[in-house]
Amino acid sequence: MNLPKQLLQWFEQRQSRLCHRQLLVISGQDEWTKNAAVTLLANNDRQSILWVGDAPIEYENISVKNYRSKLGQEYDWVILNCFSGFRANAAMALSGTIRANGLMVILCPELSEWPNYADPQQINRISYGYQQKIAHSFFIQHLICCLGEDSAVAMLSVRKFSGKAFFVEDDLGKETYHEQEMAVRRICKVAQGHRNRPLVLTADRGRGKSSALGIAAAKLMQRSAKTICITAPHFHTVEQVFVHNKRLLPDAVITANSVTYHSSSLTFKPIDILLEDGSTVDLLLVDEASAIPVHILIKLAKKFSRIIFSSTVHGYEGSGRGFEMRFVKHLCQLKPDFKRIHMSQPIRWYKHDTLEQFWFNTLFHNVQQGSKSVETVNQSISCRHISKAQLLNDKKLLADLFGLLIDAHYQTSQDDLQRLLDAPEIKCFILTKGTTLYGVAQIIEEGGDSFVELADNIAACSRRVKGHLVAQNIASSYNTPTFLLARQWRISRIAIAPEQQRKGLGKQLIDYVEQQAKQHHIKFLTASFGCNTDILKFWNKSDFLLTKLSAKPEVSSGEHSGICIKSLTNEALKIFEAIHNKFYQELLYQMDKNFQGVSEELLIQILLFEQTTNVGRFTNVLILRQFAFGKRAYSTCKRLLKEYLIVNPASFSKLETQEQRLLVAALLQNLTDKNLCAKFSLSGKKQIEHALKASFGKILLDK
Numbered sequence: 231m232n233l234p235k236q237l238l239q240w241f242e243q244r245q246s247r248l249c250h251r252q253l254l255v256i257s258g259q260d261e262w263t264k265n266a267a268v269t270l271l272a273n274n275d276r277q278s279i280l281w282v283g284d285a286p287i288e289y290e291n292i293s294v295k296n297y298r299s300k301l302g303q304e305y306d307w308v309i310l311n312c313f314s315g316f317r318a319n320a321a322m323a324l325s326g327t328i329r330a331n332g333l334m335v336i337l338c339p340e341l342s343e344w345p346n347y348a349d350p351q352q353i354n355r356i357s358y359g360y361q362q363k364i365a366h367s368f369f370i371q372h373l374i375c376c377l378g379e380d381s382a383v384a385m386l387s388v389r390k391f392s393g394k395a396f397f398v399e400d401d402l403g404k405e406t407y408h409e410q411e412m413a414v415r416r417i418c419k420v421a422q423g424h425r426n427r428p429l430v431l432t433a434d435r436g437r438g439k440s441s442a443l444g445i446a447a448a449k450l451m452q453r454s455a456k457t458i459c460i461t462a463p464h465f466h467t468v469e470q471v472f473v474h475n476k477r478l479l480p481d482a483v484i485t486a487n488s489v490t491y492h493s494s495s496l497t498f499k500p501i502d503i504l505l506e507d508g509s510t511v512d513l514l515l516v517d518e519a520s521a522i523p524v525h526i527l528i529k530l531a532k533k534f535s536r537i538i539f540s541s542t543v544h545g546y547e548g549s550g551r552g553f554e555m556r557f558v559k560h561l562c563q564l565k566p567d568f569k570r571i572h573m574s575q576p577i578r579w580y581k582h583d584t585l586e587q588f589w590f591n592t593l594f595h596n597v598q599q600g601s602k603s604v605e606t607v608n609q610s611i612s613c614r615h616i617s618k619a620q621l622l623n624d625k626k627l628l629a630d631l632f633g634l635l636i637d638a639h640y641q642t643s644q645d646d647l648q649r650l651l652d653a654p655e656i657k658c659f660i661l662t663k664g665t666t667l668y669g670v671a672q673i674i675e676e677g678g679d680s681f682v683e684l685a686d687n688i689a690a691c692s693r694r695v696k697g698h699l700v701a702q703n704i705a706s707s708y709n710t711p712t713f714l715l716a717r718q719w720r721i722s723r724i725a726i727a728p729e730q731q732r733k734g735l736g737k738q739l740i741d742y743v744e745q746q747a748k749q750h751h752i753k754f755l756t757a758s759f760g761c762n763t764d765i766l767k768f769w770n771k772s773d774f775l776l777t778k779l780s781a782k783p784e785v786s787s788g789e790h791s792g793i794c795i796k797s798l799t800n801e802a803l804k805i806f807e808a809i810h811n812k813f814y815q816e817l818l819y820q821m822d823k824n825f826q827g828v829s830e831e832l833l834i835q836i837l838l839f840e841q842t843t844n845v846g847r848f849t850n851v852l853i854l855r856q857f858a859f860g861k862r863a864y865s866t867c868k869r870l871l872k873e874y875l876i877v878n879p880a881s882f883s884k885l886e887t888q889e890q891r892l893l894v895a896a897l898l899q900n901l902t903d904k905n906l907c908a909k910f911s912l913s914g915k916k917q918i919e920h921a922l923k924a925s926f927g928k929i930l931l932d933k
Contacts, residue, residue: 231269234391240384243395244331247541251328251585255336255377255386257344260313263337266386267309270335278306281313282324283337294320294351302440302470303577304329312338315351316370318644322589324434330579339375340387345370355648357697359680360655368618369651378593383586385802398580409575410438410445416571417446417538421456421513425535429563430540430558433573436586439540442573443515444474450513451479452496458496459773460515461504461530467518468498502783505529506827508908518542521641523760523789524557543572576866593644594632605702609664611735613742613807616658618651630667631660638725655697657719659746661726661739667932668730669739672723676756677701677714685711700756702791707778708812712805717755719747740772744798753802760784761792763831769794777806777813777834781824790828814840818876822900832895837879848877852931858926864919871926872897881929889925896922 244252256263271279280300285291292300293323294310297320308324310316316338325334339347345367353361377383384393405722413431422430433439443460450456462468465487475489475496476482483490488497499507501522506513514534519527520541531537539557561568576583589595622626632650636642650656650672661669676698687693688702689711695702705714726735733773739756747755759765761779769776774794783790795810797803817825817840821833851871856862857871875881875897882890892910895901896918903915912918 231265232450233269234386237270237386237393238352240391240393240395241270243640246399248580249331249578249582250382250398250432251330251332251334251579252382252384252393252396253323253334253336253377253380253585253588254386254393255338256386257338258388259339260337261556262388263313264311267335267337268653272812278304278329279309280305280307280327281309281311282320283309283311285309295354297324298466300327302473303327307335308332309335311348312344312349313338315349316373317351317751318369318593318648322593322595323643325585325589326578328585330580332578332579334585341374344374352652353696355645356653357655357674358695358884359678360653360697363654364458364652364764367652368622372622372651373592376588380584380588380591383588384606396584399582406575406577407438409571410442410577413439413442413571413573414446414449414784416569417442418450420536420538420569421458424567426565426567428537428539428561428568430539430541430561430568430570431573432543432570434543434576436576436578437573438577439516440468440470441474441574443468443517443538443540443575444471445478447471447515448475448478448491451475451489451491451496452787456512457494457510457513458513459504459511460496460498460517460534461501462498462517463501463521464667465498469522471515471517472496472498501519501526502827503532504894505533514538516540519557523762524560525762526789528560528564531561533712578588578738593647594629595636595644605753611661611663611668611738613659613661613739615676615746616660621651621658626918627660627667631658634667634670634725634727635672635723637728639679639723642723656722656744659743661735661742667727669726669735670724671721671739671743673719673743674699674722675752676718676720677754678717679715681711681714685714688714700758700795703758703793704756704778704795704809708809710805710809713754713809714804716753716805716884717751718756719743719752720756720758722758736768737772744772744796748798753799754797754806756796757794759794760789761832762789763829763835766792766794766835768834770839772796775810775839777810779817779820779825779828779836781820783814783827790825821898824901826901828889830899830901833894834879834882834890834897837876838882840879850874854926855930858923860923864922868897871922884928884931885925889921889928890923892918893925 256266264286279289281289281291282294282297285359288778294315294317301323305327306329308328309925310321328334337626338344346365349367352364357363377385382396385391416429420427431439447458450458460471462467472489476484479489479491481491488495498727508568514530514537516522516527516530516538517540519539527539575581576633579586605705621631632647635646651657655675657673657675659671659673660667681688684695689705689709691706700720701718703713705711721740724736724739744755757774766776776792777795778793779910780791797806817836825833853862853870854874857864857867875893882893885893888910892906893911901909903918906912906918907914912921
């Protein structure tokens with residue numbers, strides 16, 4: 231196959247000196263682009279090639295959905311065959327596997343035709359019932375625009391080649407491992423120096439953060455007997471830590487989630503197990519801390535005196551900016567002697583890398599939420615719907631909007647940008663003052679007529695389809711097909727600029743969404759979230775009521791997942807009341823079973839919202855007074871004590887926080903005496919009963 235002379239000259243230039251990694255786009259017919267890539271590979275004699283998507287048989291090949299399996303490996307070239315589908319997470323993540331001087335090659339249709347190409351991956355990004363509603367990809371249109379604006383991107387088509395080589399400055403390759411070595415020393419110091427001086431370790435991708443954790447753990451294990459634990463939202467995020475740890479400890483005993491070396495060990499434990507586990511560790515490594523809710527990080531900081539909080543600032547599955555904004559300020563108060571280090575020097579490539587910058591710019595992972603423009607007094611706050619076409623035509627607004635979503639939710643990823651611009655079931659509403667973005671609510675439409683034939687099967691738990699998270703969950707949990715058939719908007723993300731929070735703007739935006747939902751004949755507004763007291767209060771203020779609490783906490787957050795619902799019509803209210811009653815009965819049943827680990831404050835808050843209509847209906851107050859004043863044994867009235875608290879949750883307000891927590895743990899969650907003593911620092915059964923009597927004495931003082 232003949233290739234343009236200018237292309238061959240470009241490769242000659244790249245081979246003549248040290249070059250930055252670059253992106254080469256080959257556009258045209260499917261077979262032509264593949265043949266062009268094969269010819270280039272043959273001419274350049276590259277040994278380490280990864281081909282993503284449909285590929286010639288002689289090359290290492292994976293499907294785009296399996297991109298995770300190659301993270302941590304290194305390649306000279308990565309070829310993305312976009313005829314097999316494009317996924318933003320995969321593109322960004324796999325760009326991090328390309329070593330210095332390497333290339334990422336994109337094979338795609340003619341650029342004028344690509345936005346209308348039927349991407350095979352679309353079906354995985356779009357909810358059931360909406361697959362046929364997407365004809366044009368605004369995301370691909372955005373990507374093409376970014377390709378044209380970046381001078382470091384080389385382009386090859388049937389007609390021509392354009393591109394220039396980007397050379398590395400002479401001094402950029404020096405001291406590549408200096409920051410990593412410093413990070414290793416600082417990690418070791420946390421384990422061996424003063425207690426209660428945590429280390430916050432942050433880094434962009436490709437800076438050797440995972441290897442630093444693994445190397446430091448190995449050094450500590452070699453020096454003396456150390457019990458080291460590592461935790462993260464998922465085990466796969468710490469696999470590279472174990473790879474580097476094992477590399478330095480060839481004689482170690484290896485299991486699926488641990489490395490044992492003589493009397494030392496490095497073991498992975500999920501967050502929920504770690505919080506419940508009573509065993510002690512010499513050092514705790516918390517990797518990808520940005521993907522863990524702040525209150526969970528605070529619990530870890532309180533429980534462990536030697537701890538490393540490690541976070542990727544620009545991740546392919548979320549961002550560390552929220553971690554920086556929300557957690558570090560709490561850590562300043564909790565452990566003021568904490569230290570921090572940021573790794574900015576790339577290990578696999580050189581500073582000012584053009585490939586990294588392209589993906590950061592394109593996928594808005596270099597957006598800084600700077601100070602807002604000064605507003606004049608006559609500018610009012612307003613809300614409006616913003617279409618995908620409008621976002622595409624206003625790149626600053628799109629960048630600001632996605633930046634808000636990244637800061638507000640730890641799981642926002644590049645795939646979410648692709649869905650935001652392309653998924654027909656997603657809508658965005660924004661809150662602005664003048665031209666300044668203050669807030670955004672992302673809506674996903676669920677339920678409706680597309681489920682006419684499936685509703686009964688889904689409600690009976692015998693069928694499940696793509697998307698419709700809340701609609702399917704509630705319908706199947708309570709065997710209610712009518713809920714699935716009702717059109718509903720799930721508020722999947724809501725974000726307010728940090729400096730504008732706690733001013734009622736979130737509620738104002740939700741009120742506007744509700745107004746728009748009614749105009750579109752939507753029956754329900756819903757939301758799903760990791761349930762804690764602050765988030766539940768936020769939704770309760772807008773009259774959303776909790777309607778589901780997961781039986782088990784999420785591994786990634788340590789929280790039970792909650793669903794809140796608000797009815798928008800009289801017809802919807804009837805459906806909701808039946809569902810809500812089932813939820814309340816389930817809550818009462820599960821409090822001393824699956825909900826024993828739910829925070830006491832959260833259970834009190836739920837009861838206060840659930841039972842305002844039943845206050846005062848308890849008729850056995852005399853028996854409780856007999857217990858409170860020492861005339862009746864605890865064992866003879868425990869059921870009645872529990873019933874009183876359920877019917878009269880407002881009585882908790884008469885007690886101090888610790889007293890409230892003990893009542894919930896003892897009576898509603900039915901913890902054993904042993905667990906109560908450990909949790910509340912009590913000496914035994916007598917002290918437990920004495921504390922309960924004192925609390926009920928306060929509650930019944932005026933009864």
